[in-house]
Amino acid sequence: MTLYRLLSAAALTAFLPAMAQAQTAPAAPQAGLEEIVVTAQKREQNLQSVPVAVTALSGDALASKNVATVSDLPRLAPSLTVTQGNVPTNNSINLRGIGTSAFSTGIEPSVAVIVDDVALLQQAQAFSGLSDIARIEVLRGPQGTLFGKNSSAGAINIVTRGASKVLSGGATLRATTDEEYRVDATLAGPLGDNIGFRINGFYGDRKGYINNLTDGRRFNNDASYGLRGRLEIRPAAGLKIDLIAGHSVSSSNGTARTFLQVPTGATVFGAAVAPSIADIAPGYGNYAVRIDGPLYNKSVQSTFIGKASYDLGFADLVSITSYQDWKFRFAEDFDYLTGTVLGLSGGIVANSTYHATQFTQELRLVSPARKPLTYVLGLFYSDGATTRTFDRGPSGPVVARWSSRSGTISYAAFGQATYSFLDRNHIDVGLRYNHEKVSADFINLVPNASPPAANATCLATCSGVANDGVVTTKVALRRDLADGVMGYVSYARGYKGQGFDISSGFTPRRAANPVKPETSNAYEIGLKSRFLDNRLQLNVAAFWSDFNNFQAQSGILLPDNTIQLTLNNVGRVRTRGVEIELSAKPTPALRLDGSVSYTEAMIRSFPGAQCYTGQTVGCVDLDGAGPSTTTGQDLSGKRLANAPRLKFNIGGTYTIALPKAAFDGFVQLDYNYQSRVNFDLLQNPLTQLAPYGVLNASFGITPKGRGVALTVFVNNVFDKHYASNIAMATGGSIGLLSQTLGRDSRRYAGLKAHVEF
Template sequence: MRKGIVWLSGVATIALAHPALAQEGSIAPANTPSAPATANPLARPGDQQGSATAAADDGTLEDIVVTAQKREQNLQDVPVAVTAITADTLVNRNVATVNDLTRLAPSLTVTTGAVPTNNSINLRGIGTVAFSTAIEPSVAVIVDDVALLQQAQAFSGLSDIARIEVLRGPQGTLFGKNASAGALNIVSQGPSARLTGAVTGTATTDDEYRVDAVISGPVTEGIGFRINGFYGDRDGFIKNIYDGRRLNNDRSYGLRGRFALAPLPGVAIDLIAGHSVTESRGTARTFRNVPTGAAIFGTPVAATLTGITPSETNFYTAFNGPLFNKSLQTNGSGRVTVDVGFANLISITSYQDWRFNFIEDFDYIVGTVVGLPNGIIAQSGFHARQFAQEVRLASKGGGPLSYVAGLYYSDGKTDRTFDRGPSGPVVARWNSTSGTKSYAAFAQASYDLAATTHVDAGLRFNHEKISGRFLNLVTPATAPANNATCLVECVGAASDSVVTGKIALRQDLAKHVMAYASFSTGYKGQGYDISTGFTPTRAAVPVRPETSNAYEVGFKSRFLGNRVQLNVAAFWTDFKNFQAQSGVQLPDQTIQLTLNNVGKVRTRGVEVEWQARPSEAFALDGALSFTDAMIREYPNAQCYTGQTAAQGCLPVAGSATPFQNLAGQRLANAPRWKANMGATYNILMPDMPFDAFIRGDVSYQSSVKFDFSNPALVQKAYAVANASIGLDQKDRGGLQVTFFVNNLFNKRYASALGISSGGTAGLVAQTFSRNAQRYGGVRVRFGF
């Protein structure tokens, strides 16, 4: 009933509102930007202000402006492999979360954990899954020039976004130490030059009801604003047959305000503040494979399986404990740009505060476990906050030399509590704090060696201080019952300095045709593996930093009268001390997870992206990637649960624990092949007040392993197709109605696989995303 009221309220608002959505369009081909109808003097560089038509009047492709190198550049002039996804594309392809980006960006995958803090964004096979309080990711997420402290903050949904740039390969020179594999650069919409706004309502067959609203425009001379808000409520798609709960739901809402001011000639101020809340009945797992006689912590699984058939298409589970998580995020930033004549002096000050709490049934079965009637309950809370200050000087261009140089400082801190019990052999109860302070100086310049030959070079010096504190709250503290040998408290502190850099040579082969070759070094900082099982050894010796050497050659082109765009990149990257999560089963049957330094890893491959406008009404786009991400050296990897000597789990001299050699194994969630294709056809109706459109897209990925140490955790290759049709008023305002179907052929696929903690060998659980089943919906937008 409550959902129906929310939806009806949204429809009533649509009927009464005056807004129009400047950033959404009906005829935009994928991956093309929307050009503003009127220039906005308050807009900061990189903002997308409005969306007249996504292609030029003659039906050719428009130029795409990106800020992949911290200054505005044409996408085709940037010696970086970049997928630029505009506001139109995000709406037209039903991209609502970071997970959905995998359908559009080559060699991008997302690994889904039980909670967002266990998620991982991966590029070219490289990503970091860690259960530690605050281990850095390999892929940085930057929102409006501010790097998020915790990658999990990125999984709160997308709203009122102007553009997302997926930057593949090391980006540490300009974006910092946690971008060793790449970065997601997210740019929100800025104030518009005229009063605009919109209300958009969405309803789906899987019981989602969502309302988005935005209003933007000038306040007075020199002052502009933009305010957007959203509310969404979607029921769960995993059924708990024990009590009827529908799990994996999502309820979220948020508000963001943005003000642009020009108080003096040559001075621009951009202020952004936002708050969002996301909560759900967890990310429930289901059983894929259950061996005969399987048990969890000694309790047979068979009784739990009444009415459930474990399989690759099982969307049913049963357990009698809680499952819930909630995220609250507040961000604020201020950017001041001063024209100093020969360049722009830019200052960016930011503060972010993120709180996340979860509680879950740890054993995931019905019945008494280790003497507890409701089984083992685990709960944890995170509180992360960071202050950051960046100052940079960016040239205005116009000569043979252009550059950006700057200084950066950040101070981040994450507190975490953890409680698993309340009694029995798997109890763990602790508090922790992880801190990081970074100081950096960077510079990158482009110089025209000749009219058609250009060189880009950059360096970054980074100094970081990290700290870790682990307080064991189990009394009495006796190892290994609580899986921790810090009997009271462990404290650690360390620092490190590094210089990373990049050099690229660009050659213009013809008009709209450019080739480049680049070399760059990547770095991901050291960190404390603060999790259950933390020891004095971990406190004294943090996980070593991850480094890489990356080589890339690329080709960017437009031809056939500017109607076809073809971009190709080939890459080869060698990683040393790659940070990877693994687990070993303890005597009490729990899985103790630790972060290790894999000896050497290599990723190499080819990525191809294309767009075409055969006619003004017809647009095509697509991508294809081949990625060979392999472990080269990892001689002493932990064995997986149940692994035998015949399967490679061999004794090691001087150690009571056997190990396996993983050299030659593929990295986790790194498909060799990924591909996507999309098409938009606009049906022009000159005698009607509106036009119609038809869209479709399909994405494919080959098989993957979700744990490079365990050959049983494999998801087979799959393809997913989506389609939509609709009507749109020609004046870009008024009404747009879209009917869509996601996963048209109802293809089931897992977004994560794992061995149940405390479970019998071969007991495999799986995680599904919402997109792993078919659902349809309608989206209605009205505005001015």
């Protein structure tokens, strides 16, 4: 972006004060920390009284720290990481080292993403950006008792802003040096005595930062827009109806992978890599590719939610009905080279489409928040389906062409009660029964497929159906140790449902044998405390979780030089560690926040794992029939993929009082660090990422009365390059590595203007 355009964006803000004539003066900075209210247990509670490890981030905190997507949350939440794939459907959200990155459309995530009380069917739906957010809660540890079966590692609970009793609105303009322009606008107010509304819209256009030297295309860009409307209706005493409808579109030239390492003489499907990396220096600083095929993706999402709450006197009856529709498609240059590959001019191209729909209905009975007994009782039903097509070719040995449908129907009954006794003691007991039916239909569209066999690709149609029922539990005992200090111990049984590994190479054996359910036993001891007249908050959690049949994906090299992604049931996994979160306000002008997590996420038993591509040491004969038949390795004692042992962040905001000015100033710094990780479950030593730390900074002004808040920010001040994923290049020679570089992996600056009225 030129300096002229950035200065133009700044000049535009000079006209905004006229829009803010009705803006009220902000309250003076309060002396202590504010109270944080969360819905981590499906009722409004003070964060400090909830026996769950929760990171709660207000909408204002997200905005001040430039959190624009779910992918930005690891900067603020301990033990949270995101593994970024070449398309959002290959992304994975991980908590305490546990997450599921799966090419299959029939496998659920380990971390549920909930938006306004409704869980998203596909985790990829969460990566389309955030707008008009009231609060995000990151819940660590199994949350299946209240939030369902796809939250065995935790949940991310996103709450959008509600309607307003008075007419109000606002707008935020953002421009950056890497050519992003975005506007968010909101209008809220009453429509008569019993109806409130809120309308939020956004539009953003960001240029790509990966340069294609073949034709000048810029990849890893984003063009998005969306609109969300909300009506809050009170037609009668004790009755409240909340209607929410949203639609968003996000499109991109694609998330391009770049070469991290290129051995001498490296090839992809037999074609030399060297001509395609002329003038390109492989490494973490490589933001260039040379490809001649397509790279594109587009996401279209619509959501409809209806909530009704009626006061029965002894409890509130709550009904939540939702329908979501998500369409996604992508096209990709599969070989990442220019010229002829496998005799194909223009190389190999992969195309895929997704269409996911889900209907849910939930009923809850929520008691008033008064002692000694409170409870939440509920019934839940969902019916979801995802169809997918995949086409890779157009011809040759790597051709794959298929369509599929995965379905899930769930019924559940759940409840959680809290009983207070002996004044300072409380016990929480939760129970959930869930029954699920999963199904898969796979149609192989490649002509002249291999002869049928138990392990051969389906000739035409393969179908599978499986049913499962499970009981999950949670028990927590907590005690108020002093005013503002609470200690707790808890146990939770986690569960993630079985599913079909639907991908290229789907076989009758896969159809008859779905991947087994993932279960866990989680133990936690914690302390939540506030001291010094609410100026200091210290929350600590120590956890120990054992997983059985952990679901994890890995890739192996096939004879045709393609990498087949296969889902495994890892025998046993253990994750344990400590998380500490600290907030302090030593003076009204200074706010400090920090967190640190130490996590040991280890494979306890996986003796028959596949060997990684090119492995020699540790790759042994498993059946005694010679190395040409069945080989593998023992992964027992190895770390899980993308599970840093140490992760911390620390930040501070200082408000600068300017008594004679119409505004005050502020300065904010945030530093984030994580230790070494390996992105490959099979422990390929080449796919490791070294430890790194990133510093972000911002400064600006906030008005004392009418006016505009201005923020100048710098992301990645020291321009530290790091990868969000590292993998063996598809179809490539041993040692040929590709990487995914996120936007935050390099420095950029920006200007943000915000006005409210």
